[in-house]
Amino acid sequence: MKYYSTNKNTPEVTLQEAVVKGLAADNGLFMPERIEKFDPEFFEKIDQLSFQEIAYEVALRFFGEDVDHEHLKEIVYDTLQFDCPVVKVTDSIYSLELFHGPTLAFKDVGARFMARLLNYFLEEKDQQVNVLVATSGDTGSAVANGFLGVEGIHVHVLYPKGKVSKIQEVQFTTLGQNITALEIEGTFDDCQHLVKMAFLDKELNEKVILTSANSINVARFLPQAFYYFNAYARLKEAGVINGKELVVSVPSGNFGNLTAGLIAAEMGLPIKQFIAANNANDVVFEYLQTGKYNPRPSVETIANAMDVGAPSNFARILDLYDHSHQLISEKIKGFRYFDEEIRKVIYEVYQQTNYLCDPHGACGFQSLTEFLKDGQIGVFLETAHPAKFTETVEDVIGKGRVRLPKKLAAFMTGEKQSIEMDSAYESFRKYLLK
Numbered sequence: 001m002k003y004y005s006t007n008k009n010t011p012e013v014t015l016q017e018a019v020v021k022g023l024a025a026d027n028g029l030f031m032p033e034r035i036e037k038f039d040p041e042f043f044e045k046i047d048q049l050s051f052q053e054i055a056y057e058v059a060l061r062f063f064g065e066d067v068d069h070e071h072l073k074e075i076v077y078d079t080l081q082f083d084c085p086v087v088k089v090t091d092s093i094y095s096l097e098l099f100h101g102p103t104l105a106f107k108d109v110g111a112r113f114m115a116r117l118l119n120y121f122l123e124e125k126d127q128q129v130n131v132l133v134a135t136s137g138d139t140g141s142a143v144a145n146g147f148l149g150v151e152g153i154h155v156h157v158l159y160p161k162g163k164v165s166k167i168q169e170v171q172f173t174t175l176g177q178n179i180t181a182l183e184i185e186g187t188f189d190d191c192q193h194l195v196k197m198a199f200l201d202k203e204l205n206e207k208v209i210l211t212s213a214n215s216i217n218v219a220r221f222l223p224q225a226f227y228y229f230n231a232y233a234r235l236k237e238a239g240v241i242n243g244k245e246l247v248v249s250v251p252s253g254n255f256g257n258l259t260a261g262l263i264a265a266e267m268g269l270p271i272k273q274f275i276a277a278n279n280a281n282d283v284v285f286e287y288l289q290t291g292k293y294n295p296r297p298s299v300e301t302i303a304n305a306m307d308v309g310a311p312s313n314f315a316r317i318l319d320l321y322d323h324s325h326q327l328i329s330e331k332i333k334g335f336r337y338f339d340e341e342i343r344k345v346i347y348e349v350y351q352q353t354n355y356l357c358d359p360h361g362a363c364g365f366q367s368l369t370e371f372l373k374d375g376q377i378g379v380f381l382e383t384a385h386p387a388k389f390t391e392t393v394e395d396v397i398g399k400g401r402v403r404l405p406k407k408l409a410a411f412m413t414g415e416k417q418s419i420e421m422d423s424a425y426e427s428f429r430k431y432l433l434k
């Protein structure tokens with residue numbers, strides 16, 4: 001399968017090139033040339049398949065032409081060493097818990113898949129590849145842990161100094177080995193900008209091999225479709241679907257997760273409606289209401305993994321629907337929540353149902369309570385474990401109420417190692433050339 005650039009100003013490339021390069025030569029994002037549909041019968045029996053079996057079927061439709069099937073199966077099964085269960089919260093609202101991986105956030109799925117696919121493509125070559133990743137919190141840890149110890153790959157994590165939570169920080173600053181954390185004086189957008197500049201720097205790219213592991217990489221973003229299919233299967237298995245319409249709400253920042261869901265739906269997965277749940281960073285919310293798209297600097301919120309002012313995957317959404325505002329605003333409904341509302345939702349959901357949302361999932365939950373109609377079932381993506389945001393969550397529900405899962409506690413005992421850097425491109429460039 002070939003991959004084209006959303007800017008359509010550069011020739012199509014192979015999967016291998018798309019994965020290694022990350023970003024297209026014309027600064028666009030790669031998209032698969034075709035989206036293969038499943039037969040409707042697949043969905044009639046999907047509840048008889050396991051998560052891994054479903055994911056492999058989906059992976060075959062993306063990568064089956066380019067990766068031998070034995071290997072692909074191995075990559076899928078090895079990636080999904082943890083479950084993504086669907087948990088009932090109210091009579092009509094379910095939580096798709098994506099926080100059971102090594103770093104307790106949904107990005108584990110894409111990051112682990114990408115590390116394994118990149119390793120597959122690089123295995124025969126004797127090259128050192130540099131993975132650059134800008135993070136507002138959870139990407140860094142997922143990518144660092146996904147790639148930890150993978151030979152021939154060095155990961156450089158750029159994060160905004162003082163703007164990620166302690167728990168997020170320890171997950172990518174304490175690993176050592178092939179992982180280096182760069183503490184940038186600036187915002188997440190500055191970090192993302194540095195990474196983009198490095199990719200566009202011709203001279204630099206002649207000297208070092210760079211690739212991206214942000215959600216722009218097709219090997220990270222497409223596998224996120226796996227758990228949408230599995231969620232449907234598990235709800236069907238539990239007898240919940242039963243002729244009801246499915247509405248899925250996605251707490252969104254860079255919009256990679258939502259785009260993967262849209263692609264799943266294009267493949268035939270019966271999702272009636274998508275919701276994009278935003279925090280105060282509301283560029284896409286505004287676009288959905290007005291048709292005007294005005295990227296701008298991000299603002300800090302308590303749902304900080306969604307603090308994105310210029311969502312990179314928006315280009316893919318535009319491309320998927322031929323830039324039609326009408327179509328996009330039909331497919332996606334927008335909701336926006338400010339910090340005070342998010343706190344209130346965490347509190348009320350906990351009081352009323354005993355379910356503890358993290359600040360991102362809370363946006364998803366609330367949008368469903370506002371949107372759902374009779375005969376519909378809502379699923380929100382619980383994108384991180386609430387313990388990753390203990391301070392915020394305990395502020396709302398009371399001290400000592402959030403239990404730290406073992407996996408997180410283990411990170412807290414490690415020693416922080418990082419390199420501090422200003423946000424000037426020249427500094428970053430010098431570091432990469434060293």
Ligand SMILES: *Cc1c(COP(=O)(O)O)cnc(C)c1O
Nearest residue numbers: 138253254255256257305383384
């Ligand atoms: C990354 C992240 C998001 C946003 O996902 P996108 O794919 O960038 O839209 C939401 N919640 C959490 C916890 C995240 O880590």
